Amino acid sequence: MFSVKLAKTLFVTLYVALFFNLAQSQNGTIQGVIIDNYGIYVPGASVQINSLNKGTTSNQDGKFTFVDVPEGSYSLKVKYLGYSDIDVEVTVNAGKTSYTEIRLTETDIILDDVEVVAYSLGGQSRALNTQKNNINITNVVSTEQIGKFPDANIGDAVKRIPGITMQVDQGEARNIIVRGLAPQLNSVTLNGSRIPSAEGDNRNVQMDLIPSDMIQAIEVSKAVTPDMDADALGGSVNLITRSSPNDFRLSATIGSGINFITDKRILNGSFLLGDRTKDKKFGWMISASVNDNDFGSDNIEAEWSDEFEYNTGEQDGEGEDILEELDVNPYPNVFEIRTYLVQRVRRSFSANFDYMFNNNHSLFFKSMYNWRDDRENRLRAEYEILDGEDIEAGDFEIANGNLIRFPVEVKRQTKGGVPGGRNKNARLEDQRMQNYSLGGNHLFGSLKFDWMGSYAKASEERPNERYLEYESEYIINNDFNNTKYPLYTPADATDTSLDNFEFGELTEENQYTEEKDINAFANFELPADFFGKGEGIVKFGLRGRFKDKNRENDFYEFEPVSGLETLADVDTQNYTDPDFLAGNQYQAGFFATPAFLGSLNVFDENQFEGELLPEEFETANFDVKENVFAGYLMANQKISDKLNILAGVRVESTKIESTGNEIIFDEEGDIEGVNELNQESSYTNFLPGVHFKYDVNDATVLRFAWTNTIARPNYVDLVPFREINNEDEEIIVGNTELDPTTSMNFDFMAEHYFKSVGVLSGGIFYKNVKDFIYVFVSEDETTGYDLYQPLNGDKATIFGAEVSFQRQLDFLPGFAKNFGIYLNYTYLNSDAEGIRNEDGDERGDLELPGSAPHMFNGSLSYSDKKFSARLSANFSDSYLDELGGNSFEDRYYDEQFFLDFNASFSINKNLRIYADLNNITNQPLRYYQGVKERTMQLEYYSRRLTFGLKYDLF
16 A cells, blocks of 8 residues: 555656756757866866856766756866866757766876886776765775775675674685674665675675676765665665676686685686777677686584583482582683585676667676585584483583583584585585676756666585484583583593494485575656755656565484495595694594595485485575565755755555464474465655765865664564474574664765875764664463573664775875875764563673674785785674673674785786785684683684786777
8 A cells, every 4th residue: 555655756856857857948958078188087076167166977887868948158167186177168059968978097097106007006096986976875995996906895895884883704804894883774786776685594695706896887876865775774785786888898807816715726816807898889898707616614512501410410309300500710611623625616707788779878788607516524422411311420520610621422524515516525515696686877958867677596405414413422521611612522532432433324415595586676767956046956756676585404313234334344544634724732533534434325225314404494495475565755955156956755564474384393303294384564664864064175074974774674573484393492583573673863974085096084874773683582371381582682882983094195205205104984873672581581791783882994006017016904893792691691893803805907008917815814713602712613724825917908
C-alpha cells in the first residue's frame, strides 16, 4: 500500500514538473565533457557561468550539464585543483543542446617547478576535486591513487581512508568497519547498486573478492543524501568501475612474487583495453585481472574458563555422582595449534559499453564478474579439558589457584576435500560475485532523467568438505606463566604415539549460499531557483530492491567397516615447523595427509557406513525474500554566494518473508522431529536529512549534516529457526520481530585544499543508535532452559573526530619538493545501553562492538619523473568484537599495525617496473578474551613480496 501511494505522489510531481518544463522551452542546454592530456575523464571539476550565476560539477565520467540557459554566447570558467583556471566560449540556441569538449593539458598545471608528471598528479587531483565539490561529506580515492599503495584487493585499499578499519581473513582485508560500526551496518555498492553478500549468516560484503585494479574510484559517503540507499549506519562505500575512455587506452600488468611463510610463488596479471568510435558515439572498455597466491598461516587458539568441576567420588541419596565446582585462575579449557595451507586464485572480468544517441540521450551497460577459488588444508591439534564426571581428585593438580596439570581429550584433525578437478584434496571455497547493469541518461528540455536496472548475484559453494579426526586422552602440563602464549605439553611424551590415537570421526559436508538482488531506480531532476541565486534543483525518484537469499547445507558422518583404527594405520606427515611464527614451542605433530583423506571412497558401502545428520545443518538452512520499496524528494539550493543547502526525505518500506527449520532433541540427544517454520514481517522508515556546504573561499569548505540511516538485521537473526535441546537444556531461536537498527547522525567537517593538490581537514561526528542487535542469554519461562535469542538493545552513542592531511611538499628546496605526506587519524568513543548478562542484569560501561577508539594511516612518498617510492603505515586500536554472556566471555579484536613499502621506476613514458613489500611488521590477527593478556586467537601470515611490469598506452 505504501509503495502505491508513494508512486502516485511522485507521478503527480513528475506531471507538474513536465508541464513546468514545457514552459521553459525557449531556453537551451549546455553539455560537455572534461578530459586530461591523456584522454582520461576528469571528475570533480567546477564549471561556472559567472554571468548567469550558475555552476555545476563534472561527474565521474567528466560530464557536466547546464539546463534552462537563455539563448546567447557565454564564457565557461573551469576550476580544477592543481590546474590554472580555464575559460571556454559556448553559444546557446533556444531549444537546442550545445556540446563542448574541454581538455586540460600539461601547460595548464600550476606546479611548473615541481618534478611531477601530469599523470602522477591526476589521481590525487581527481579524488580531491570530487571530494571538494560534493555537497555531502565524502572521501574519494581514484584508481591512480589506489595504485600508489601496494594493495591487491579493494579491501586493503579502502582501509587507507579516514575512519575505516578492516577485519582480515588469511592476511587480506575482508570486512569493512566504518566509523566504528560493524560490517553489516554499512553499505557497499557497485556503481550505485547494492552488492550482495556471499556469506550465509550476515550481510557482509567480501571486499577481498574484488581486485583493486578493476575499480576506477572509491567514494565513501559518511553522510548519505536522500537519493542514496539509507541502509548505511556507518557510511556507504560506492565502488565505481572503469568507464569507456574518450580515446584509445591500453594498460597491462604482469608480475610475480613470493610468500615468505611458505616460500611459494605469487602470480598476477591484468589488462585493460578500451576505445571510442571516431564519431564519439560508441565507447567500450574491457578489463580482466588474475591473482594466484600460494600461502598459509600459523595459528594458535584458546577458550578460557575460571571454573573447574570434578567428581568427588561420592554419591547422593539418589545414586548420582556428586560434583564439586572450584573457582580457579583463568585457564584455557580448550587449546588448539593450527597450520593452514592456502591457495587463493582470484579472477575478475569487466565489460562496459555506452552509446550516445545524441547530446541529450545515452545508454550504458556495465558488468563485472568476480570468481575466487580458495583452497585450504588445515591441520588442527585440539586439547579439551576432561572435567565434571570424567575427572576425580587425583587426576589434576592446582597450585596457588592455578590449574597446572589435568587430563585432556586430544584430537588431531585433517581438513581437506576430494582429489582432482579444482578441489585438489583441499577444502574448496568457490566464491562468485557478478553484477550486470543497464541504464540511461536523458535530457528533456530542463528535465534530467536517469534510470538503471541491475541484476546481481553472490554465491559461496563449499563442496565435499572433509574432516578426518583421531582422538586420545592423556595428562598435560599447563604453562600458565604467559597467557598471551598459552601452551600445553604432554606429561609423558610416549602418550603422543600415533597408535594411541584412535579413530574419532570422518565427515563430509556440502555448503551452498546464494543471494540474488534485482535493483531498479529512476531519478528526475529539475532546475528550481527558490532563492534567486541562479542555482538550485529539485530531485525525486523511486527505487525497488528485490532480494532472495538462501542457504542449503548437508552433513554426513561415516564409520569405516574395517581399518583406520589408529593414526598409525593411515598415511601421515609431521607438520611441526621449527619456524612456526607463533613460536617454535608449538609442536603441531603428525596428521593424516590431505591426499589420504581425499582418496577415501566414503560412499562405497563396502568400505564405510554413512549417515546423514540433520542436526548439523537443518537450523542453518533458510530462505529469505526481502523486498524494499523506496522513494525520496529533495532540493539542493544555493542560498548565497557561499552557502548551499540540500534538504529532503527518504521513505523505505521493507517486507520480509522467511523460512527456517525447527529441530528438537530428546534427553538422549536424538532427534525427535524437524519442522518447517514460516514468518512474514514488514516495517517502514521515514528518513529526513539536511546538508549544509559553506565555501569560506575557493580553498576552504565547511560542511554540516543531519541524517537518519538504518541497518536491517542479519539473515541468521531474523530467520524463524528454533533448536530445542533437551539433553543440554538449551534453546536457540531466531527472532522475526527484530526491528532494524536506526541512527540519527550529526556531522561537521572543515576542509582546506592546497593548490599543490592536497588537503587539510578536520571534523567531528555524533551518532545516536537505537535498537542495535545482540544475542541475549536468558532463562526460558516454560522449560527453565538457557534461551539464546537475538534482541534489540536500547541505544548506543558514538562520538568521533577525524583529522586528515595530505600534501606534496613543493615548498621545500631542491629534490625535497618531491616528497609527499599522507596522514589521517580518527578517534571514537562509544557507549551501549540495554545489554543484559546471562543473569538478566544490565551491563554498564560497554562499548558498541566494532568501534576502535583510535585509527591512523600515514605514508611518506617520493616521486620524480622516473622514480617513486612510498612507505605506508596503517594502525587500528583494539576493540570489543563480540559480546559474551558476561565481561569474562567478551571477545576483543586486538590492535593492528601494518607497514608496507612499494616503489616503481619508469623505463619510459609507457613502461615501468614495480616492487611491493607487504606486512613488514609481520602483524598477526589476534583476538583476546576479557583482558588483553588472554589470547583467544593468534594467527601469523609473514611478509609478501611482489614485483613486475606495468604498461600504459594512452
